[in-house]
Each structure stands twice: as structure tokens, then as C-alpha cells.
Amino acid sequence: MSLQDGKVLPFPEGFNSSDTVIAGVHLNKTVLQDWNYSFYSNNTLSNNSFCVLAFKPWNPDYIFPNGSWVNETWCYKPVNSIGVRAGVGLGFGIVFGLLFIPVLMNLQNHGKLHLPAESRFRPIGRRWQWYWAILTITAALISLFTNIDVDRYFLPELPLILTCFFWFIMQMCAIATVWEAVRHWGSWMERQFVDPNPFVLKLDDRRANIEFWVPLFFYLCLWLNFFLIVPRNWGIIEHQRYPMQVVLDAEPAATDGRFKAAAFVLVACWLTIAFSVWHSIKHYCERNRGIFNRAIGIFRFMPYRFLLLMPIALAICAYQALCAWKFDYSPLNVYGSRVAIYVGGYLPALLILIIQSISGFMRPNEDKELLRQRRERGTQIDRELGLAAKPAWWRRAQADYVPHERMRDRIARNVRELGGGKATARNLDTIVDARSEAAAKNNAAGALAGEDVEMGPVSPTPLSKQATDLLGPINDFGQARTVANQYAGRSERRRAEHATQAVAGLLFPGANADPAARAARHAELMMDGPPPPPYKDDAMRPRPRTGERSRSTETTNSITGPPQQIKSMLDI
Incomplete structure (x- = not known):
């Protein structure tokens, strides 16, 4: 389809002054003029409220005096064949659709729980990257399959708006997929860091506050990008029916200040992702000294998938900024560059999903990985303590081994063998x-x-x-x-x-005991000798018992009596 001038042409001559011949069909020129129809250079008849095609095989057969048509075709119908833009979009749509399978498999694998859920590391945190990937695929499929009608429609209309609308949604979802992958990687690093010692990191320090506010800032920028693009008058983008209309209406609307501001906000989202990667490496990986060593450490500790995802995400931001300044490379342009639209618009999101899916198959479930690390730590501690674990066949070699027996059943069986009770x-x-x-x-x-x-x-x-x-x-x-x-x-x-x-x-x-036993016991106690003789000296008399009256307050005895002689510390 080639873009026509859109100029108004005079009606072709017919048999008489009230007759005109359009595409070999005689029409009543008087009725056309009464209903304010004009003949345009793009072979259409329009009165600014209704438009019909005026070329074979879509031209009308007759017009009634009341202005109704016979066998007319509306201008906004898919009458053209599939073009390059629609054909390439169909291929991209098939690839995006096939990616549903690995994304759902990874969601099932990584989202499944093998350990009790913790409030600090919620299960939905590891699933968000796959949820955003599903939304990316859905938006891409809608955009690409409605893109088919962009080529087939004789004049641009609703398919162009749907294609561009969901293309912007796809780009936002692709950036959110990269963000959730980065954010969750930092959360996974923290979980491995605190699993041996839950109290090694504080929950109210500067690190924790940054990890709380950074996601909020990212989604604030992402939603700003959404609100700067989506709530607008999209109908003016459809004004691409002839060159002058494109220059006066469509191009200024597609490159206005809101699209430019949305591109800057998307760049802010990418910078937030880069900051999150640096923050996780700083707090959960080994620290290097010196600026040069720290720069190398960022690339050394960063997962390989992020080395690919980060530049691709930056390419999405760059292409959206390019479309905000150059209308010729924008998907909003019906006749824009096909190479730029698919290489810069759809290929980065497709690569992000492919890289995420491949890395998801290569990485194990996090709960299983955490269990493996715990077993390794237990084995290391046993080795340091000198404990040797028995092989797996040792338990099966015992006489009382019962396959698949729980500890509770084993204790009950032992109780039954001993008779039970105390x-x-x-x-x-x-x-x-x-x-x-x-x-x-x-x-x-x-x-x-x-x-x-x-x-x-x-x-x-x-x-x-x-x-x-x-x-x-x-x-x-x-x-x-x-x-x-x-x-x-x-x-x-x-x-x-x-x-x-x-x-x-x-x-x-x-x-x-009986008297005989009591006598024998008494004789045994007397074998050590007789009891000591009673004391006869007053000086040697033992200390009076507690119940006897003490006369220590009498002054007569203290004056007339002999002085006390202390022989040992026991007499004091």
C-alpha cells in the first residue's frame, strides 16, 4: 500500500451532467453532491462522516437518493494483503507464544516450596519475575497479532492504536522482568547469607532501609512511564491518510513532550536496576579494595545472565527514546522502518525472555539448594568434630530394619516389644x-x-x-x-x-526390728569402745544447752569468779 496525496478531485464525466463514472460504474452525481460526497486522490468517496472505497473490486454498485449504498466497502476494512510488517510480526508472535511453555515450567520449578515459608522471604518474591514474563508474552502476542491488520487496513485505524498500546505495555513488562530478576537475586543472596546465622544482619539498618525503598522507587518510575504514555488521545495517531496529515497531526502527537519524558523515566528505571545490582554485590559478596578492583568485582560476582540482560534492557530504553525524537523509526508510524521496529522494538523483549528461560532451567530450586548447603555445613561440622557418618546400607543391614518406617512407628514398635507402661x-x-x-x-x-x-x-x-x-x-x-x-x-x-x-x-x-536384731545392732555399734565418761570439772563442763537459763548477767560471779582461760578458738 502506497500513501496517496489525499487531494480532492473532480467527479469524472459521465453520460450527462448528473452522471459520473467511478471505477467503471455509473453513479448519480447529483445525489453525491446532495450528500456532500467528495472524490479523493486515494480513490475514496467521503463526506467526513462516511467513507467508501471507489476502486475495483471494492467499488459500490449504486447510491439511492436517500444516501444509502449498494455493495459498498467501508474505508476502514482489511482489504489489502499481508505485507512485510504483518508477515514478520506473525513470525515473532509464534516465537513469543512458544515461550509460554518454558516460562510456565520455570514458574512451576522455582515457585514450588520445599521448606516452610518465611515472612522475611515470601514465596511470591521468587515468582514475580515469571509473572512479569507471562505479562510480557501476553502483551507481545496482542501487539503482534493486531499488527497484521495494520498492513491490511486501507486507512489506519484501531489496529494501529492497539498495536502501539500493547507494544508500550510489553516494553514496561520486559523492564519489570529484568528488575524482578535482579531484585530476587539480591534477596536470594541475603537468604544464603543469613541462613547459617539469622542474626548476622539487622532488620533496621541502612542496608535494610535501602532494600525497602528501592523497589518502591522503581515501580514509581515504571508507573510514571505508564501514565505518561497510556492516558492520551490516541485518535490523532490515526491521522496518517496522506502526507500532509502525517506532518501536521500524527508526527507532532507521536513525538510530544510526554513521550520524551516517558523515555527519561524508563532510563531512571534502568539506573535503579543497576544500583540494585551494585547494592547486592556490596553487601553479600566479597569486598575488594581499590576502585579498579571493585569495578572488576562487580563483573566477577554478577551472574552471567545479568551481563546480557542489563545491556538488552538499556537497548529498550534507548529505542523508546529514539522513537520519541524520530518518528520515522517509531511503531506509531504506519510506514515506518520495519527493521527498526522489530530489531529495536520486539527483539530485546524476546531475548530477555529466552535468556530468563534458559537460566531458569540451569538453576535449581532455591529451597533444594538451601537444603544442600545445610547438608554440606552439617558434613563439615561433623568432619571437624571427628564424627563419621554411617553409610546408607548400614541401617538396612540391621535386623530390626523396616523399609519406609517412620520414627513414630519405630518407637511404637519398641514399646510393644517391651510391654508398654512404666x-x-x-x-x-x-x-x-x-x-x-x-x-x-x-x-x-x-x-x-x-x-x-x-x-x-x-x-x-x-x-x-x-x-x-x-x-x-x-x-x-x-x-x-x-x-x-x-x-x-x-x-x-x-x-x-x-x-x-x-x-x-x-x-x-x-x-x-525384733529384740534379737536390735541387740545385735547395739553390740555392733559398741565394738568401737565404751562411751566417753561424764565431765566432772566445772571448767570442763560443756556449753549449756539452749533450754537452760543463762546467768551471764549476774555481776557477782563475774567479779568473784576466777578468770576464764581460753585454750582454743572453740572456747571463744
């Missing part, structure tokens, strides 16, 4: 059972002898073997202990009293 409770139950059996035997013997069970004779009954083993069978003199006066009646209170006396006799042998 060990002391089990032994006491054994003792009670033994005593119950002995009491039952005594009651049966008393009944056979004709004695009253309740008031029967109480005789010492030896403990059962289990109780003897538990409480100790041998006393201090090498003699076997017995529980005296074991109760054989039915009174629970008396049975409890007898049991208490029996236990007290075992714990304190001298309290309830």
Missing part, C-alpha cells in the same frame, strides 16, 4: 499379685483350721521371689529380710497399714 508400675503390679496369692493361701489355710479369717493369728510371711529381688533379700547383718505381720484379712485399711509398716521396716531396719 517399669516401676509393672514391678509393683507383680508385687501386689504375689502378695495377693500369698494372702489367698493363708486365708485358705485358716479356713481349713477352723479359725476366723478376720481375727486370725498374724504371722510373718516371707515376700515372694519377685518382691525379694526388688527390695533386697539381705539385711545389714547378712540375714534374710522378711515382711512381718503380713495381713491376711479383708479390710483394705488394715492391709494398707501393714504394707506401710513392712516398707518402713525395710527402709529403717532399727525401727521395727
Whole structure:
């Protein structure tokens, strides 16, 4: 399609003064003039409110006196074939569409949680770069597929506006994708830095404040770029129907001050991204001394994908600034340079998505990487402590190994093997059972002898073997202990009293021992010699007990008595 002059031409001559021949069809010239139709050099008939094509095969067949047409074609219809701009855009659209698959796969891989979520490092932080990539692809597809109708429309209209609108959205989303990749890399570096020691970095220092305000500043600049471009009168961009209209209307509108300011704001976004990279390297990587070494360190510690993404993002900013000053290279120009539109307008966003997708496949999930680092630190600590981990087959070689058994199930199985319950409770139950059996035997013997069970004779009954083993069978003199006066009646209170006396006799042998045992114990204590003789001297008399009355306040004894002789420090 070539741009026509847009000049008004006289109606071609017909058979008479009220007839005109346009594209081989006779039309009533009087009716055309009554409805203010004019014939233009671009082969259209228009009255400033309705426009029809006036060339084969789209020319109308007849016009009624009321101004209606037969078989007319509106000027704003896709009547042309696909051109270079539409064909290349279709190829770019297919590539952008195929990138949906790796982006969604990376979102699934890197967005999945393998560790509990932390308030300091939220899971959505690692997903935002893929969300922005999805928005970039969506905006690019809409822009490229509506770009097909830019070539097919005879006169520029809505497809041109949709193409340019979503092209600007695509550029903003591509810059946001790079920003989120850089911001999240700094967050990932911080997470690795604080994982061994959560208190190594403060949460209210200058570093933390910068990391809080920098994202807000970036998105402020990004939304300023959006509001400087999007809310405007886009209809004037459509005025590209003839050269003079392009010069007077379309070009000034496409290169006004708002587009230029939007380009500067986008450059501010790129500078914010560069500052974020420098900030992360400064705080979470090794520090170098000297300006030259620091400059080298920035490129040494920066990931390789950022060495590619940063220049490409800068190219997006540069091309948008170029379009704000040179209308010939802008996508807003229907007849602009195709090479500039696709190389500078769509290729950088496509490269950003490809680099992000490839790097996403090469990098592991962050939670898995963090677990691997923790295992390495644990192995290093065990090596320093001299602990050797058993191989994997060691546990399987054990006799009690059960595959896929949880620790809870293993503890329950061990409890079932030991019988369950407390060990002391089990032994006491054994003792009670033994005593119950002995009491039952005594009651049966008393009944056979004709004695009253309740008031029967109480005789010492030896403990059962289990109780003897538990409480100790041998006393201090090498003699076997017995529980005296074991109760054989039915009174629970008396049975409890007898049991208490029996236990007290075992714990304190001298309290309830028989006379013979008590005499033997006394003889043993006297083996060291007789007790000391009583004191006869008043001077040697020991200190009076606390209960005796003290006469230290009597002045007679203190004056007439002999002076006190101190023999040791104990007498003071």
C-alpha cells in the first residue's frame, strides 16, 4: 500500500451532467453532491462522516437518493494483503507464544516450596519475575497479532492504536522482568547469607532501609512511564491518510513532550536496576579494595545472565527514546522502518525472555539448594568434630530394619516389644499379685483350721521371689529380710497399714526390728569402745544447752569468779 496525496478531485464525466463514472460504474452525481460526497486522490468517496472505497473490486454498485449504498466497502476494512510488517510480526508472535511453555515450567520449578515459608522471604518474591514474563508474552502476542491488520487496513485505524498500546505495555513488562530478576537475586543472596546465622544482619539498618525503598522507587518510575504514555488521545495517531496529515497531526502527537519524558523515566528505571545490582554485590559478596578492583568485582560476582540482560534492557530504553525524537523509526508510524521496529522494538523483549528461560532451567530450586548447603555445613561440622557418618546400607543391614518406617512407628514398635507402661508400675503390679496369692493361701489355710479369717493369728510371711529381688533379700547383718505381720484379712485399711509398716521396716531396719536384731545392732555399734565418761570439772563442763537459763548477767560471779582461760578458738 502506497500513501496517496489525499487531494480532492473532480467527479469524472459521465453520460450527462448528473452522471459520473467511478471505477467503471455509473453513479448519480447529483445525489453525491446532495450528500456532500467528495472524490479523493486515494480513490475514496467521503463526506467526513462516511467513507467508501471507489476502486475495483471494492467499488459500490449504486447510491439511492436517500444516501444509502449498494455493495459498498467501508474505508476502514482489511482489504489489502499481508505485507512485510504483518508477515514478520506473525513470525515473532509464534516465537513469543512458544515461550509460554518454558516460562510456565520455570514458574512451576522455582515457585514450588520445599521448606516452610518465611515472612522475611515470601514465596511470591521468587515468582514475580515469571509473572512479569507471562505479562510480557501476553502483551507481545496482542501487539503482534493486531499488527497484521495494520498492513491490511486501507486507512489506519484501531489496529494501529492497539498495536502501539500493547507494544508500550510489553516494553514496561520486559523492564519489570529484568528488575524482578535482579531484585530476587539480591534477596536470594541475603537468604544464603543469613541462613547459617539469622542474626548476622539487622532488620533496621541502612542496608535494610535501602532494600525497602528501592523497589518502591522503581515501580514509581515504571508507573510514571505508564501514565505518561497510556492516558492520551490516541485518535490523532490515526491521522496518517496522506502526507500532509502525517506532518501536521500524527508526527507532532507521536513525538510530544510526554513521550520524551516517558523515555527519561524508563532510563531512571534502568539506573535503579543497576544500583540494585551494585547494592547486592556490596553487601553479600566479597569486598575488594581499590576502585579498579571493585569495578572488576562487580563483573566477577554478577551472574552471567545479568551481563546480557542489563545491556538488552538499556537497548529498550534507548529505542523508546529514539522513537520519541524520530518518528520515522517509531511503531506509531504506519510506514515506518520495519527493521527498526522489530530489531529495536520486539527483539530485546524476546531475548530477555529466552535468556530468563534458559537460566531458569540451569538453576535449581532455591529451597533444594538451601537444603544442600545445610547438608554440606552439617558434613563439615561433623568432619571437624571427628564424627563419621554411617553409610546408607548400614541401617538396612540391621535386623530390626523396616523399609519406609517412620520414627513414630519405630518407637511404637519398641514399646510393644517391651510391654508398654512404666517399669516401676509393672514391678509393683507383680508385687501386689504375689502378695495377693500369698494372702489367698493363708486365708485358705485358716479356713481349713477352723479359725476366723478376720481375727486370725498374724504371722510373718516371707515376700515372694519377685518382691525379694526388688527390695533386697539381705539385711545389714547378712540375714534374710522378711515382711512381718503380713495381713491376711479383708479390710483394705488394715492391709494398707501393714504394707506401710513392712516398707518402713525395710527402709529403717532399727525401727521395727525384733529384740534379737536390735541387740545385735547395739553390740555392733559398741565394738568401737565404751562411751566417753561424764565431765566432772566445772571448767570442763560443756556449753549449756539452749533450754537452760543463762546467768551471764549476774555481776557477782563475774567479779568473784576466777578468770576464764581460753585454750582454743572453740572456747571463744
